[in-house]
Amino acid sequence: MKVNGFAHPAPSDPRRLLSDHLRHDLGLTGTHVGCEHGVCGCCTILLDGAPVRSCLMLAVQAEGHEVTTIEGLAPEGAPLHAVQQAFHECHGLQCGFCTPGFVMSVVGLLEQHPQPTDEQIDEGIAGNLCRCTGYASIRRAVKRAAVLSAPLTPDSSTPLTPDPSPLRGEGANPPT
Amino acid sequence: MSTRWFGERVQRAEDDRFLRGKGRFTDDIDEGALESVLVRSPYAHARIKSIDVSAARALPGVFAVYTARDLPFGGTDLPILIPHPNLTHGRTQRCLASERVRYMGEAVAFVVAENRAIAEDAAELVEVDYEPLPVVITPEAAERAEHLVHDDVPGNVAAELVQEKGDAAAALASAPRRKHLRFRYERGAANPMEARAVWARWSEHEKKLTVYDSTQSPTSIRGGLAVLFGLPESQVEVIAPDVGGGFGPKIMLFYPDELLVPYAAMQLGRPVKWTEDRQEHFTAVNQERGQVHEVDVGYDDDGRVIALVDDFIHDGGAYTPYGIILPIITAGQVPGPYKVPNYRVRFRDMYTNAIPTSPYRGAGRPHACFVMERTLDTIAADVGIDRAEVRRRNLIQPDEFPYEVGVGWQDGNMVIYDSGDYPKLLETALEKLGPRPAGENVGMGLGMYVEGTGVGPYEGAHVQVLVSGKVVAATGIPNQGQAHATVWAQVVADELGVDVTGVEVTSGDTRRFPWGVGTFASRGAVTAGNAMHVAARMVAEKAKKIAADHLEADPADLELAGGAVRVKGSPQRGMPLGAVAVLSNPVRYAFGGGTEAATQFTPKARPGPPLADGEEPGLEATGYFSPVGSAWASGCHAAWLRVDPKTYRLEILKYVVVHDCGKIINPMVVEGQIEGGVAQGIGGAFYERLAYDSDGQLRNASFMEFLMPYATEIPKIEIEHIETPSPLNPLGVKGVGEAGVIPVGAVIGSGIEDALGIPISEMPLSPLKLYELSTSASTSTSTR
Numbered sequence: 001m002k003v004n005g006f007a008h009p010a011p012s013d014p015r016r017l018l019s020d021h022l023r024h025d026l027g028l029t030g031t032h033v034g035c036e037h038g039v040c041g042c043c044t045i046l047l048d049g050a051p052v053r054s055c056l057m058l059a060v061q062a063e064g065h066e067v068t069t070i071e072g073l074a075p076e077g078a079p080l081h082a083v084q085q086a087f088h089e090c091h092g093l094q095c096g097f098c099t100p101g102f103v104m105s106v107v108g109l110l111e112q113h114p115q116p117t118d119e120q121i122d123e124g125i126a127g128n129l130c131r132c133t134g135y136a137s138i139r140r141a142v143k144r145a146a147v148l149s150a151p152l153t154p155d156s157s158t159p160l161t162p163d164p165s166p167l168r169g170e171g172a173n174p175p176t
Numbered sequence: 177m178s179t180r181w182f183g184e185r186v187q188r189a190e191d192d193r194f195l196r197g198k199g200r201f202t203d204d205i206d207e208g209a210l211e212s213v214l215v216r217s218p219y220a221h222a223r224i225k226s227i228d229v230s231a232a233r234a235l236p237g238v239f240a241v242y243t244a245r246d247l248p249f250g251g252t253d254l255p256i257l258i259p260h261p262n263l264t265h266g267r268t269q270r271c272l273a274s275e276r277v278r279y280m281g282e283a284v285a286f287v288v289a290e291n292r293a294i295a296e297d298a299a300e301l302v303e304v305d306y307e308p309l310p311v312v313i314t315p316e317a318a319e320r321a322e323h324l325v326h327d328d329v330p331g332n333v334a335a336e337l338v339q340e341k342g343d344a345a346a347a348l349a350s351a352p353r354r355k356h357l358r359f360r361y362e363r364g365a366a367n368p369m370e371a372r373a374v375w376a377r378w379s380e381h382e383k384k385l386t387v388y389d390s391t392q393s394p395t396s397i398r399g400g401l402a403v404l405f406g407l408p409e410s411q412v413e414v415i416a417p418d419v420g421g422g423f424g425p426k427i428m429l430f431y432p433d434e435l436l437v438p439y440a441a442m443q444l445g446r447p448v449k450w451t452e453d454r455q456e457h458f459t460a461v462n463q464e465r466g467q468v469h470e471v472d473v474g475y476d477d478d479g480r481v482i483a484l485v486d487d488f489i490h491d492g493g494a495y496t497p498y499g500i501i502l503p504i505i506t507a508g509q510v511p512g513p514y515k516v517p518n519y520r521v522r523f524r525d526m527y528t529n530a531i532p533t534s535p536y537r538g539a540g541r542p543h544a545c546f547v548m549e550r551t552l553d554t555i556a557a558d559v560g561i562d563r564a565e566v567r568r569r570n571l572i573q574p575d576e577f578p579y580e581v582g583v584g585w586q587d588g589n590m591v592i593y594d595s596g597d598y599p600k601l602l603e604t605a606l607e608k609l610g611p612r613p614a615g616e617n618v619g620m621g622l623g624m625y626v627e628g629t630g631v632g633p634y635e636g637a638h639v640q641v642l643v644s645g646k647v648v649a650a651t652g653i654p655n656q657g658q659a660h661a662t663v664w665a666q667v668v669a670d671e672l673g674v675d676v677t678g679v680e681v682t683s684g685d686t687r688r689f690p691w692g693v694g695t696f697a698s699r700g701a702v703t704a705g706n707a708m709h710v711a712a713r714m715v716a717e718k719a720k721k722i723a724a725d726h727l728e729a730d731p732a733d734l735e736l737a738g739g740a741v742r743v744k745g746s747p748q749r750g751m752p753l754g755a756v757a758v759l760s761n762p763v764r765y766a767f768g769g770g771t772e773a774a775t776q777f778t779p780k781a782r783p784g785p786p787l788a789d790g791e792e793p794g795l796e797a798t799g800y801f802s803p804v805g806s807a808w809a810s811g812c813h814a815a816w817l818r819v820d821p822k823t824y825r826l827e828i829l830k831y832v833v834v835h836d837c838g839k840i841i842n843p844m845v846v847e848g849q850i851e852g853g854v855a856q857g858i859g860g861a862f863y864e865r866l867a868y869d870s871d872g873q874l875r876n877a878s879f880m881e882f883l884m885p886y887a888t889e890i891p892k893i894e895i896e897h898i899e900t901p902s903p904l905n906p907l908g909v910k911g912v913g914e915a916g917v918i919p920v921g922a923v924i925g926s927g928i929e930d931a932l933g934i935p936i937s938e939m940p941l942s943p944l945k946l947y948e949l950s951t952s953a954s955t956s957t958s959t960r
Binding site: 015023024028029030031032033034035036037039040042069070071073074076080084087088089091093094095096097098099100103121122123125126127128129130131132133134135136137138139 | 187188190191192193194195196197198199200201203204206293366367368369370371418419420421423453454656657658659844845847848851852853854855856878879880884886887888890892893916
C-alpha cells in the first residue's frame with residue numbers, strides 16, 4: 001500500500017479498518033472518524049485518486065492501491081493545496097473536525113467537474129456532514145477552489161494566486 | 177481605542193493546522209495509552225440484581241474492570257452543578273450504577289484493556305442481571321405519574337417554579353379576547369461531529385495528573401478532579417485540545433468517563449484513553465428540549481397582548497445534574513421582544529427515563545420563541561391583521577431600554593434587556609424578504625427573538641509581550657470552532673498596537689490559564705473577549721510606564737503603535753515592545769534576546785531599586801471581566817418556503833436573518849455562527865427527531881436514521897447586521913453563538929401553517945408528521 005507517496009508494509013491485523021490503520025498504526029490522525037458507519041464523511045480519503053470512506057474499508061483491501069490522506073495534499077512547509085487555501089479564504093471550517101473529509105471530497109469533485117455548477121457542488125459535498133458552518137461557506141470555498149485551480153487565462157479578472165493577507169476574509173473589500 | 181483590527185474580516189489563525197490534518201483532537205493523542213469501554217444499560221429502567229465481571233477480568237489483555245463497588249467514590253452521587261432553592265427533589269446519578277438504571281445508556285461497568293478491540297470483547301463478557309421496571313418516557317407520562325422514575329420523588333416533579341409580573345389572572349379575565357393554546361416541543365440532540373473523548377496520564381514522579389478532555393469547561397473539570405482525588409489544583413492539568421464541535425452537551429460535567437479515565441490512569445500507572453463511538457453518543461450524552469406548554473393569552477381587539485399565562489412541563493430526563501437552568505431560561509424568554517404587561521409562568525421539571533437534559537445550542541430559547549411567535553400568529557389571525565403588524569404593535573420600542581421583563585434570569589438576576597432596536601430588525605427583515613413568490617403552497621415564516629448572552633460569573637485572560645516582541649495571550653475557556661485564536665488576537669492587537677498575526681492565543685488549557693468557567697451560553701466574546709481587552713490594556717499601560725522612564729517622556733504622551741511604544745506626534749522617539757519587555761524584567765544574567773540591556777551595569781533610567789514597590793517583572797498582566805448582567809442580543813428571521821402538497825417535501829425559497837449582536841469583532845466569524853445556527857435549527861425543525869419507543873429505547877441511534885441535514889437541505893442564508901452596542905461591557909459586544917438557531921422552529925412552523933393552512937403547534941415536523949396533521953385536519957371539523 002502506498003500512502004501519500006510512500007510505501008508501507010501490510011497491516012498486521014486483518015480486522016483493522018483502513019481509517020484506524022491510518023490513524024493509529026501510521027499516525028496520520030488528520031483522517032477523522034465521526035460515525036464509523038459511512039454517513040458523515042469525516043474519514044474520506046482518496047483511493048487511486050477517487051474519494052472513498054476509509055471507515056467502510058478494511059486496511060488490507062487497500063493493498064496494492066495508492067492512498068492519499070489530508071496530510072498528503074500539501075507537504076509540510078509548502079503552501080496549501082488550492083482546495084485547502086480556498087477553505088481558509090472562505091471560512092469554510094469552524095471546529096475543523098469534518099474539514100479533512102470535505103477537502104478530500106472537494107478535491108475529487110473538482111477532478112470530475114473543474115468548474116462545477118451549484119447543483120454539482122451540492123451533490124459533490126452531499127456525502128459529508130458539517131455541524132458548524134451550515135455549508136454556505138463550504139459552497140463558496142468550492143467555487144473559490146475552482147478558480148484557484150483553473151489554468152491561468154489572459155482575460156481572467158479573478159486573482160488566481162492565494163492572498164496571504166490576513167485581512168482578506170470572505171467578503172472583504174479589496175485593500176485600498 | 178484604535179479600531180484597526182476590531183470589526184475586520186480577519187482570516188482565521190487556526191485554519192492552517194486543521195487544513196493540513198494537523199489538528200489535535202483528544203482521540204489523536206495516543207502515547208501508549210490503554211483503551212477503555214463503558215458497559216451501558218440496555219434498559220431505560222431496571223433494577224440491577226447482579227453484576228458479574230469475572231469472565232471479563234479473565235480475558236487476556238484486560239487490565240481492569242471496575243464496577244461501583246470497586247471505586248472509592250462509587251457510592252457518591254455526582255454533583256448538582258447548579259443548585260436552586262426550588263429544585264426540591266434534585267437527583268444525580270453515580271459514576272457507575274449499582275442498584276438501579278434509569279435511562280438506556282446509563283453506565284454500569286468500565287473496562288480497561290490493551291486495546292479497544294479487547295476492551296469491547298471484555299465488555300460483552302460483563303454479565304448484568306436486570307429486572308426491567310415500568311418506563312416513563314414522555315413529559316406527559318411523567319406528569320400522569322402512574323410510575324415513578326425515583327421512588328422518593330412524588331409525582332416525578334424535580335422542581336416547580338412560579339413567577340408573575342402584574343396580575344395575570346385578573347388581566348386575562350378582563351381581556352376582550354382570549355385563547356387557550358397548547359405547544360409541544362420534543363427532545364433534540366446536538367451531535368457535534370467529534371463525539372466525546374478523554375485521555376489521562378498520572379505521573380507518580382511528579383504526583384501530577386494530566387487530562388485531555390473534549391470538554392467545554394476544562395477549568396471546572398480540573399476543580400472537580402482535584403477535590404475527588406485530594407490533590408492541590410496545581411497538580412491537576414486539564415486541557416481541552418482541539419474540540420470538534422460542542423453546542424452544549426460538552427459543558428455537562430461530570431460524565432462518568434471524566435472521572436473513570438483519570439482514576440484508572442492513576443491506579444494502573446499507564447495512560448488511559450476513552451473514545452465514544454457515534455451510537456454510544458446517542459445514548460450517553462445529554463440531550464435537550466422536550467417541553468409541553470399550556471398557554472392562555474388575553475389581548476385587545478387591536479391584537480395587543482394584555483396577559484399571558486404559560487404553564488409548562490419540562491422533560492428533565494432521569495437526573496437533574498444541570499439543575500433547572502433550561503426551564504428558567506425558557507420562562508425568562510417567552511415574552512421575547514414584546515411587551516407583556518401581565519405575565520405568569522409556572523414550570524415543573526419532570527423526571528423521565530431518558531438521558532438527562534442540559535443545554536443544547538439555544539438552551540430552552542427555541543421553545544420560548546416558538547410559544548410566543550405562534551401565539552402572536554394566532555392573535556393576528558383572530559383579529560384579522562397580518563403577522564408583521566401584530567408584532568409591530570407589541571414590540572418594545574428603542575426608547576424603553578433598559579426594559580425589565582419582570583421574571584428571573586439564569587444568572588440569579590432579573591431579566592433586564594440592556595439595549596436593542598426591535599422595530600428596525602422587523603422592518604429590515606421584511607424589506608429584505610421581498611414579495612411573495614409565485615406559486616401554490618408557498619408560505620411566509622416569521623420569527624423574532626431576544627437572547628440573554630454573556631452570562632457570568634466571569635472570565636479572565638493573561639497577556640504577555642515576549643522579549644522577541646511577539647505577544648501571547650491565554651484564557652480558560654476552550655474553543656470548539658468559534659475562532660478564539662483569531663478574535664482575541666484582534667482585541668489584543670488593537671490595544672497593543674501590533675499586527676494581528678503577532679498575537680498567539682491559547683484557550684482551554686489550565687496550564688496557561690487556570691481560572692474561569694467555560695464556553696457556553698453565547699458568552700465567550702462578552703466574558704473572555706472583554707477580559708482580553710482588560711488584560712491587554714493593563715499591559716499597554718505598563719509598557720507606557722516602563723518606556724516613559726527610558727524615553728524621558730510622560731506616559732500620557734505615549735502611544736502603542738507599529739509594534740512600539742512611541743511619543744505621540746514624534747514616532748521616531750520610541751522603542752520596540754520587545755525592548756520594553758526586556759526592560760520590564762531587570763536581570764543579573766543576560767540570557768540572549770537582547771536581555772543584556774536589562775543587566776546591572778547598564779545606565780539606569782531612574783534611581784532606586786530595579787523593581788520599585790508594587791512593581792512586578794515581565795511585560796504581562798492578568799485581567800478579568802465579570803458582567804453585571806446579560807447583554808441582550810436580538811434578531812428577526814423571515815422566510816419564503818414551499819411545501820409539496822403530496823410528498824410534504826420542504827423547500828426553503830428564501831431565508832433572511834437580521835440580527836443584532838452589538839459591536840462585531842469579526843463579521844466573517846459572526847456570519848459563520850449564524851449560518852451554522854440556522855442550519856442546525858432547520859435540522860431540528862424538520863429532519864432530526866429522536867425516536868424513543870414506549871420502552872424508552874432510542875430506535876434511531878445512528879446517522880442513517882437520525883437525519884442531520886447535508887448541504888442539499890440547507891438554503892442560502894441572507895444576513896444583515898444591525899449594531900446596538902451593549903452598554904454593559906467595554907467592547908459593547910453581545911454573544912452570537914446561539915442566535916442562528918433560536919427562531920428557526922417558529923419560522924418553519926409559521927411558514928408551513930401559512931403554506932398548507934393547517935395549524936402547527938409542535939416541533940419537530942417532518943413529511944410524515946405533515947401528512948398526519950393534514951389528514952386529521954381534513955377529517956376534523958373542530959379547530960384548536
